[in-house]
Amino acid sequence: FGFNVNEWRDVGTFWKSREDPDAPFPIALAMGLDPALMIAAGVKTPVDELFIAGAIRGRGIEVCRGRTVDVDIPAAAEIVVEGLLHPAQREMEGPLAEFHGYHGEAWNSPTFEVTCISWRDDPIYQTIIPGWYEHVYIGNVLPREPLLRRFVRHLDPSAEVHIPPYGNGFLALIQIERDNPGTPKNLAMAAMAAHINIRNVIV
Structure with missing residues (x-):
């Protein structure tokens, strides 16, 4: 198959x-x-x-x-x-x-x-409902958020990051204490480099 x-x-x-x-x-x-x-x-x-x-x-x-x-x-x-x-x-x-x-x-x-x-005897077949929140959490939020955090904190160690389930893995949220006008742009570019599917970033 x-x-x-x-x-x-x-x-x-x-x-x-x-x-x-x-x-x-x-x-x-x-x-x-x-x-x-x-x-x-x-x-x-x-x-x-x-x-x-x-x-x-x-x-x-x-x-x-x-x-x-x-x-x-x-x-x-x-x-x-x-x-x-x-x-x-x-x-x-x-x-x-x-x-x-x-x-x-x-x-x-x-x-x-x-x-x-x-x-095993009487096995339990465990699965998820595709195209729903279980799919989003396991396939998108869990693997991407640690990677996003690593990329973003390389530029700003105090930054907080989140990939919300309602964004289906395409949206990244970054919270910072803004220190200069170029920081949000640099962090957004780092976020998009963290994973191929991250297409929208809010800083």
Whole structure:
């Protein structure tokens, strides 16, 4: 089936950094996870998400190896789908419900070949309602706000930032003590550089 790979997500980064970007590579999709893992997975950071989730929980995250792929998988996952991502094999996927409440266009996505599906007894399938606030919080607010804060505070360490859910990830709010006329413009430019989808900034 089609597998949407956004270039700004970790899967896209792993794919592009490989010696042969067209060669298949192993992936495990884990569903029904500890909320700490869900939060960590949504944050764009160079730090391993398992470390972040462990810090949130106050203890390490137990992992196990896949049955058919050489990948670490959260041991407490309810459902795990293992397989190979084939970047060179493409398939049209979508249109799908998007975070802004509308259907997005169809994507020419890499294909995913399933090699194994595992589940716990009486598994709980956990999901979100696409195109609604859960989608906005996990996909837009959580990964972008820490990145926005880092970019903006590089210029003004006392600045406060927020990506409100009603802006669907396209709006950034910045609060500062204005010291000179050029500061708001510089902070707005830094905010837009923080993420590809930030298009409007209020300082």
